[in-house]
Amino acid sequence: MEQNTAPYREHNRTSLTKEKLKQGFLDNLYFIQGKFPTLASRNDYYLALAYTIRDRMLHRWISTATNYYESGARTVCYLSAEFLMGPHLGNNLVNMGIFGMVKEVVEELGLNFEELLAQEEEPGLGNGGLGRLAACFIDSLATLEIPALGYGIRYEFGIFEQTIVDGWQMEKTDKWLRNGNPWEVPRPEWAQEVRLGGHTEQYTDENGRLRVRWVPAKIVLGIPYDTPILGYRTNTANTLRLWKSEAPESFDFEVFNRGDYYGAVDQKVTSENISKVLYPNDEQLSGKQLRLEQQYFFVSCSLRDMLRVLAIQNIPLSRFHEKFAVQLNDTHPAIAVAELMRLLLDEYLVDWDDAWEITQRTFAYTNHTLLPEALEQWPLPLFASVLPRHLEIIFEINSRFLDEVRIKFLGDEARLARLSLINEGGERYVRMAHLACVGSHAINGVAELHSELLKQDVLKDFYELWPEKFRNKTNGVTPRRWMILSNPSLASLVSDRIGNGWVRDLEQLRQLEPMADDADFRKEWWDVKRANKVAFAQYIFKRTGILVDPESMFDFQVKRIHEYKRQHLNVLHIISLYRRLKENPNLEVPPRTFLFGGKAAPGYHTAKRMIKLITSVGEVINRDPDIRDRIKVVFVPNFNVTTGQKIYPAADLSEQISTAGKEASGTGNMKFSMNGALTIGTLDGANVEIREEVGAENFFLFGLTADEVYALRASGYHPYDYYNTNPHLKDVIDLLRGGSFSRGDADLFRGLTDGLLHHDPYLLFADFQSYVDCQEEVSRAYLDRDHWTRMSILNAVRSGKFSSDRSIRQYCEDIWKAEPVPITLLGQNEEPT
Template sequence: MRRVGPPVVKLLDDDVESIKYSLASHLLYSVGKEPISATARDWFMAAAYAVRDRVSEHWMPTLNRYYAEDRKRVYYMSMEFLIGRTLSNSMINLGIYDTVKQAVTDMGVDFDEVLGWEVEAALGNGGLGRLAACLLDSMATLGVPGFGYGIRYDYGMFTQHVEHGWQVESPENWLRYGNPWEFARPGIIYPVRFGGRVVHYKDVLGHTRAQWMDTEEVMAMAYDVPIPGYGGKTVNNLRLWTAKSTREFDLKYFNAGNYIEAVRDKAESETLSKVLYPSDLTDRGKELRFKQEYFFVAASIQDILSRFRKAHSDWDKLPDKVAVQLNDTHPAMVVAELMRVLVDEYQIDWHRAWALTRATCAYTNHTLLPEALETWPVDLFQRVLPRHLEIIFQLNHEFLQEVRHRHPGDNDLLRRVSVIAEEGDRRVRMGHLAVIGSHKVNGVAAIHTGLMKSTIFSDFDHLNPGKINNKTNGVTPRRWLLLSNPGLAALISGKIGKDWVIHLDQLKKLEPLAADAEFRTQFSAVKHANKVRLAEVISQRLGVDINPASLFDVQIKRIHEYKRQLLNVLHVISRYSRIRANPLVDVVPRVVIIGGKAAPGYLLAKLIIKLINDVADVVNNDPLVGDKLKVVFVPNYNVSTAELVMPAADLSEQISTAGTEASGTGNMKMSMNGALTIGTWDGANVEICEEVGEENMFLFGLTAQEVARLRIDGYSPRAAIAANQDLKRAIDLIASGYFSPDEPERFGAIVDILTNSDHYLLTADFAGYMTAQERVDELYRDQPEWNRKAILNVARMGKFSSDRTVSEYARDIWGVPV
């Protein structure tokens, strides 16, 4: 039978008239509306389909080129992909943003309103997902054959509302109106098994084999989302899995009239992809989260190996053609699953399979906090994944044998490096599994990687020097400057050309302009316009009027004790007290903007949100304060919100306890948009300082080494409080019920932590933080000098492009050309 080649398709044109034709066609044929009855959401869907058509024209040739060239592929495994709104980003990367805007406007439709109707994909929660999205963008831009694998959650983390100052969660039903960017692939479906038992037998050659049987089964069905790189020449793929039952319903129950029981199995099976991070406060929630992680790992490994086997029969080529990157410990099950498939299904020798697995996998660590390094009970493993537990036990036994031979008699070392934690309830350490099952392990900032080597993975570093390496995070300048800050992007391009968009180091050419008074004035005008835009949004959404001439002091990130939003609040209270004590004092007007979600079960983080809002209620309504100080908590912080806030920030708050923040990417985004950083010697702040210059930042506080030493020696927060009247006054106001007169004891837990334990050392760093804030005020009074330093921040951010990050991964870990 003669093979028929691909049909000749006339490429779509990108001029205004062609796009107007596409819009009208999709409005009628895809949305089913006429212009006279179409809503703004209908026009958004039409625009999305019109742009998606143009993305798809480059998507298929990209994938075909990878096959034809037999390229090594990179598979980025992540539980989160916080990709944000796709329409505007796709238009930017295809170079058709202005053309589509003109076409939509010509058709009598408000372009900004159309963009506003896109609901961003709720596929992540924080920095982990935002980093993954940036790396996908850079892989496509650089032409790296990079593919993402994750879960198509029906519901995201949650939508955050603020009611009476408290965080209230509601389902984040981002798919309620459909998703125009995805392509359902009902033909790509894989079985994923749970439970059952393992039977061992001898094959015809006398080798011991294992058979995993009597399992329950759920199907994983693929949805594909195209990821266009800048310039549109390369479009990679994000494949997301959704859970489908192996049967629709039980006819026996249905015929008996028991409709609920009839669909019970289907409903339970499909909960695997319902929600991002189900609560693990209950045993049922823990098991669901555990199954969820294995579900996407098992489906992805089947898909990866299926693609590999289409072109290759020699398993030794697997590491030459496949690179699997584990984004945190959530996909660490890849190690056991790849071993299971190679050994049990393809009958590959155990030791050969182990060599292939380690050569294929690499692991990115994102945290030094022991509680954030996943561990799973052995009994849960035994019940849900019995074969994988056998494999992990065997891998661990052989690994410990190696260690024992090299370090005889050192039983404490064996205990520390074992994949199985034997203390109390036996647990599987997923971080340890990822380390021994990978050929490379990386941290995401220089200080973080150094601390990995000296703390949580110090034994592994001594056992295998050089295995742990650093890959400092970066962000994509396409979304976080070109798209989110068009005024600054245009100003930059007008001075140095447009190549900076893909060669961010060219921002260095701006350095001489920092001394140019006219350029500083233009730069300041852009910043002011961004602040006016944000002020209007805050007024409309929250009813708080803020003065754009004020210093915009911004801290937006997940709410957590170690990120120290509470330290920010203590400064706000101190500032408020000073203004109250002397209302005529000449102060720099300041708007403190805080945003972020607290995990639903993290009660202290939710109490901190309540404190922020209670303080805001008092400060914002005090006539003695007026515009001298405002406090705004921005609810439901997400990518779209960040795109509004980052360009408007004057001051970037990066104040985590030194040694706790792996990297941070918000610090990079705000510096890239002309904010000055006030921060500790933590995460990527250290490297930003090396690039930008300490004189152009406001650094303060203990170093990671000083933090560790202080905790060992013992620390008394009461002594620090007694020695600092501002700190004592702020804590006394909280404790007295000044900000919670309806419930004076409301914040007792916060006061208790500050005065008794203070694990994250807020009281130790408070004095230094206040001094740094005084330096901020002093500099902000000198606007030409402030703007000079802000321009230098922008000019020296070239290192922090995710293009550089991906290039380093490609060279040092994946072994693919860029």
């Protein structure tokens, strides 16, 4: 059917004039919410506004889909178990370039714009850095006009909401969908069937060939829910496609459960369980059957969806890898390697060699961690019970792979065992990272140091086998959300001086370097920071009842709570400073507010105790009259994208203090630096590159290097010796052990202190003195406001490298071979009616 699309352009629902926006808003309140202003709630208004904006995105979305369909261009498919998107409304307004106008429209209607923005529940479908990276990447893909789809899971419950009760973390389920989600469109017509469990059988096909059939124990349906992802000031609107699991009614109700109504309902419940909840573990494997089912579920749906697109575009199957570049975001989707093989072999009857070539040319794998406990492995019996056919295929991949290794490394049996897809030491496991490496044509780390350490350590044997597969793609973050939306005053200060080309080309910020020497500019810069701090101080007071002084240095450590990230090292310094201030009230240090934020995995008891440590130390210090507010310690509850947007702009100092060699990259470090915070950090992850960019003189460096960490461990590390020989460290630990921060309860932190004294796997004691000395340097630097502001400006304007646009350009050139497809809006050549 031919359709004239011109009428949609000036329609109430699409036009961008203020009058039409107002009319559209009131129409949506009436026709979608079924409300009129006297009865409407804040949520009704938010939804009406969201629908009004979505209406204006649809033309781009539909035009983009049509353009892609016609161009047949190569499409990037980003497979990720997590997408930590954050609220959509503000970001969509920024990317469409209508933030200011819509604010005016809302205010002219007598409503509070900020309140409506705050009404949106953030889709917290991720744990931390890995999920947020996926969100930044799909923003950049759309901005760079690259045909791309994000594929993941539409969890009904995202990352839990954290509250602090008596200083401890409590978890509440995240009911983000309870008030409706205006941004998504369900596409039940593109549902996919996913099989699970059962067994396999051999049969002979009509040509007399032996084939395998998988007889599953159950089938679940995957329903895609699509969300448009706008590029910044482009016509591109790409798609985030998240799968929800449902029971296929005909299957359960008629065939298998005839007469057993309750049993059938039970089936329905278990089917829906698959996409029910995000596992809240960050860098720790859980080994649960449901998690493997989640991974397979979304991967299978996504690959079948690609095959559907291939068919409607009439592209032969042999060109699958030319049409799609599929990125595996960590090992969570690594089962895709076996699933694409299975689809090609069993369902499309492709030969092994051809199927394997297509598979390897399709996939690329990003590794995000060096922590051994985060490398996914599945026990063989569990794997076999969920994915019996995939296990057979993995054995076959492995046997062919090991043959290749044998030829290259004759007689090296130990190497074969190390490389095998199956871990045979004791209980047998499938090693997902190995599956990802073998099935991909490219393997990358997420910062230069991390990529080097992968080659030297975690993936050394693969590097020796296939050095050409390895590369680095340093992470980045989107300046749209993390500067324009979060820090509008800083963004407009910058744009006033250099225009707004920097938003798409962040290196342009360097044009501002000379301004660091301009006293007027420095004053404006300081005032922006100061205003952001005042706003954040009000926020803290509302959330925690703690009053903090915006004149004090705002020193932040926000990230997941983890021993390797060393929030407790930060606490050791706070205690040592507190002690010195008590002893010498005339100590010349600037007032400081130490702020922490981050969630602990609910089952990670040490991390939960680290939160209790922070809040307990805060309780004592914040109340101590001797300190007279010179230091404050605050735990900001429920750190997420929304609170992050308030935090980064208000920060003076960014704590990036992981043990060298442990943090793959970090991305919060980049957000802080972009917003003018100085970093105190180790030579770990992307800190190394941040320091290179901003200049060593504008970065507070401390601690052992990764090489020194290895050497120290190898020579035998004895934390107790540091305690014995460093009286400051001893005092700090003794205060903790004596119950000074636990109302006399000497047991509360005994596990933590004993762990440090006798094991200290993350080398806090080895880095303690260097950290404390470096913090003194920070304090001295802050006393010189001019100098500090100069450094702050240079940090921000030299952070161009850390735009996710740069990361995505490199992935496109080097791994995906994907080109931009600029979008022509439908009806652009037609006359508006």
